[in-house]
Amino acid sequence: MDARFDWIAKQLKQLDGEGATRQLMPRQSQPGRMVIQSDGIDLVNFGSNDYLGMAAEQSTQRPEHGSMGSGASALVTGFSPVALQLQQRLAEWEATDSCVLFPTGFAANLGTISALAEAGDLILSDAANHASIIDGCRLSKAQRFVYPHNDTSAVAALLETHRRRFARVFIVTDSVFSMDGDFAPLETLCDLADRYDSILIADEAHGTGVFGDSGSGLCEHLGVKHRVPIRIGTLSKAIGAMGGFVVGPQVVTDYLVNRSRSMIFSTALPPALVSAALANVIQIQEEPQRRAQLFELSQRLRDRVASKWRLPPMSTPGQIVPFVVGSNEEAVRASQRLADAGLFVPAIRPPTVPKGTARLRVSLSSSHSDEEIDRLAEALCGLR
Numbered sequence: 001m002d003a004r005f006d007w008i009a010k011q012l013k014q015l016d017g018e019g020a021t022r023q024l025m026p027r028q029s030q031p032g033r034m035v036i037q038s039d040g041i042d043l044v045n046f047g048s049n050d051y052l053g054m055a056a057e058q059s060t061q062r063p064e065h066g067s068m069g070s071g072a073s074a075l076v077t078g079f080s081p082v083a084l085q086l087q088q089r090l091a092e093w094e095a096t097d098s099c100v101l102f103p104t105g106f107a108a109n110l111g112t113i114s115a116l117a118e119a120g121d122l123i124l125s126d127a128a129n130h131a132s133i134i135d136g137c138r139l140s141k142a143q144r145f146v147y148p149h150n151d152t153s154a155v156a157a158l159l160e161t162h163r164r165r166f167a168r169v170f171i172v173t174d175s176v177f178s179m180d181g182d183f184a185p186l187e188t189l190c191d192l193a194d195r196y197d198s199i200l201i202a203d204e205a206h207g208t209g210v211f212g213d214s215g216s217g218l219c220e221h222l223g224v225k226h227r228v229p230i231r232i233g234t235l236s237k238a239i240g241a242m243g244g245f246v247v248g249p250q251v252v253t254d255y256l257v258n259r260s261r262s263m264i265f266s267t268a269l270p271p272a273l274v275s276a277a278l279a280n281v282i283q284i285q286e287e288p289q290r291r292a293q294l295f296e297l298s299q300r301l302r303d304r305v306a307s308k309w310r311l312p313p314m315s316t317p318g319q320i321v322p323f324v325v326g327s328n329e330e331a332v333r334a335s336q337r338l339a340d341a342g343l344f345v346p347a348i349r350p351p352t353v354p355k356g357t358a359r360l361r362v363s364l365s366s367s368h369s370d371e372e373i374d375r376l377a378e379a380l381c382g383l384r
């Protein structure tokens, strides 16, 4: 082997020793069903973020409208009429002035935070925030403090001590946290943002389509839709397509179109994808029963595992259900045992989650059946 890459081989070996190596595994999804095929075996899929079964459905039921390439950045020739329509639809759903699309949710976080927060500004970021928020903070020239997960007294103390030293302060948080499914204390964060003249940015990647009466996200569910000025979302989870978006005041989206490098210097979303996303958004708005079904399944699973597993207490049963196991090896072994029972549940290990909290992360979809949930519950109880 080329000796110049020995250091990489060594690092991979060390990861292996920690039971932390990851590999790409080809897994065939089945149109219309929450099932994947791995090594020729069918597994019920509890690992996807297709919370409303939209992605699985799309491949069978959606005719393609438009091309699979957009040809250029949105600022050159890549911005299609259907992209404008989707932006308008999203802004309306989110009850904001405006919306701008990004190539992915990752790019939306990265490009928004790094464009808005400048030298002389301060960013307060939750310790459990998504990697794309962390990287957006790192790219920004602003000063950054990471506060302990959901610790609003820490946020208050930081604001009290440091607010006056900075031109602007941004508080950035996931709304629904991806690895625990718990909620950010958005109401208190809104109060703090008001009190200390700061700007709250919420990442609704796991909220959009799932929470709130109209399904627009956790901000709606918690009654702070009009108090969180900038919200970031993805088209790739409940919406079942691909892409990211930012909603907020017109001046903010105008500014992003001029300053956000991950949007300006990346090819725009292709029209076929945008029209699939638009059709899915409309369907999600028109079919609240999908969300209701998702919460019922979540409650069903929680009820059936309650005697064996202590889950974090939640006022609303979300679609992400974490089963914290502890060590990497145990989590991988537990995941393998579920696979042997025909159930795909990914083992999530550090650095995605804190050391010693490796877990099985169950991701529910309204397309799962009661019987599939019961099979999962039984297998999870069998691990204890």
Ligand SMILES: *Cc1c(COP(=O)(O)O)cnc(C)c1O
Residues within 6 Å of the ligand: 104, 105, 106, 107, 109, 130, 132, 174, 178, 203, 205, 206, 234, 235, 236, 242, 243, 244
């Ligand atoms: C998945 C995710 C993203 C990134 O969205 P993509 O569209 O997949 O790039 C951003 N934030 C959070 C919290 C996520 O879970």
